[in-house]
Amino acid sequence: MSRRSFFSRLLAPRRQAHGDTNTKTLANPPSWLCRIVRFFIVVALMLSALWLLLALWYQFGTFSPITWLASVFIVGLLASITMLEYAPTLANKIINKTLRTKKLSKFLTMLYSGLWLVGVGWYFSIEAKSDRDWQPEVSEVLSYTRGANNPNLITFYKVRNFDWYLAEKETDGAAEILANERWETRTVDMSKLSGIDVTNSYWMGPLIAHTLVSFRFEDDRPLAFSFEIRKEDDESFSAFAGFFRRFELSLIASEERDIIYTRSNARGEQVYLFPISHLQKHEVKALFESYLKAADELVAKPSWYNTFTTNCTNIIFYMARIVSGERLPWDYRIWVSGWLPNYLFDIGMLDANPKEQGQPWSMDTWYERTHINPKVQGFDNNADIELNEQQLIENSREFSKQIRQGLPMPPLADSQMEAESRAKSAARVSS
Incomplete structure (x- = not known):
């Protein structure tokens, strides 16, 4: 398998064909290597989100509106990406079947990546101060x-x-x-x-x-x-x-x-x-x-x-x-x-x-x-x-x-x- 076909197979959702009464999967199940790589991709996404959420919690406080709004948005975004990439059948049941899930998945992934990079930039821009109310x-x-x-x-x-x-x-x-x-x-x-x-x-x-x-x-x-x-x-x-x-x-x-x-x-x-x-x-x-x-x-x-x-x-x-x-x-x-x-x-x-x-x-x-x-x-x-x-x-x-x-x-x-x-x-x- 070429490198190009491997990544195409890894990142693309399973394509489905509609018959008269049954739906059959045209693509073969991913290989063991594909499954391992996908697993680590999911883990990396989860850890990156966890790091960003913890940074928000410790900077703004657990009960801050910013913390909760960011948490809901990030968790919802990751859940949508995961569903579109790894559970396309379920995604098609929830959203309009005519919507192209592959394009939506790429858009949401790019949105999350941009959001995470903005979060990293914000985090490293936080400067230590000397004029606080110290003990x-x-x-x-x-x-x-x-x-x-x-x-x-x-x-x-x-x-x-x-x-x-x-x-x-x-x-x-x-x-x-x-x-x-x-x-x-x-x-x-x-x-x-x-x-x-x-x-x-x-x-x-x-x-x-x-x-x-x-x-x-x-x-x-x-x-x-x-x-x-x-x-x-x-x-x-x-x-x-x-x-x-x-x-x-x-x-x-x-x-x-x-x-x-x-x-x-x-x-x-x-x-x-x-x-x-x-x-x-x-x-x-x-x-x-x-x-x-x-x-x-x-x-x-x-x-x-x-x-x-x-x-x-x-x-x-x-x-x-x-x-x-x-x-x-x-x-x-x-x-x-x-x-x-x-x-x-x-x-x-x-x-x-x-x-x-x-x-x-x-x-x-x-x-x-x-x-x-x-x-x-x-x-x-x-x-x-x-x-x-x-x-x-x-x-x-x-x-x-x-x-x-x-x-x-x-x-x-x-x-x-x-x-x-x-x-x-x-x-x-x-x-």
Whole structure:
């Protein structure tokens, strides 16, 4: 069968001849290949329509007239195309038999294709904004300046340091999470960077976690960074809505007593902190610079959060891979954020044999030792009193110290050869 005759047979409705009393099908039944191709065409049409409808629902709301009118029109259009192409006998019973169903089918297919392309154009024209009514914890935009005489001195503006606490609602007595809002200015010295810690916070099972990165300094408390959705006042998180340009992206720089405490103590999420091993100083500094670049980009132009391509975990991976290259191989666990620690363990970025422990740590041991919640269960962040600047610093320092209890703080490697050889050795031990 030629390619032309194959597609003619695939796309054309079955022709029928009318006899005296019976109607016979003149065309042969489609081959198995025709049936498979037709099946995938139907699936593609349905998925394209579903994507467009979901985009409309998440942009305009479920009960919007635009959403319902578009839904009825698109579903009706697809139902008509399907009937004309794959059930011509039924179509001839419903519509005038003298109407040429083939031409009508082509017209409706072209109409749907044009409508879908218009929908795609509309969707990608939706721009992220920075002037919405944001929730307090994401209301500010991180910015920074470099020291005029020392470019290693970075002064951050709008560093978050909220005091989170639980309170009873006046209406029903149920507990709610509240915060004393505080945005600070903080200066750090990049020449004093001494390491990186990755924190995973679990709230909906073992597969999904929120990922944060903390930078340690030789003579200062750590500074944590987190890519988060920028929720409006009336919004709540939805992983599914995150596929459809529903949330803007936000970069938060924060004290750990804020951004980790709110997860481990206020929300009751299960939080784990993993010190990353076998890094060089220039790698840590380059990753820090990547966060500065990300802050610049978000100041210049707001961006969309995407659950799959631009989330709290894979953005970090993209930046780290630019820094470390092939030392961070692609892996499905980059998108299954709850398994990120296992990925780091397997590639040797978690020290499988801490010197002071005497025997290798398994992944189970790492999860046991890095569990933050038991370490800070009774931590007092003094949310009920007004602390001065020095007291806040000491409170932050104490919280950061407690969440690292019992963990090795790996030193930075002196050379690339040393870093890579130790990582390979750790990977062999872990496997």
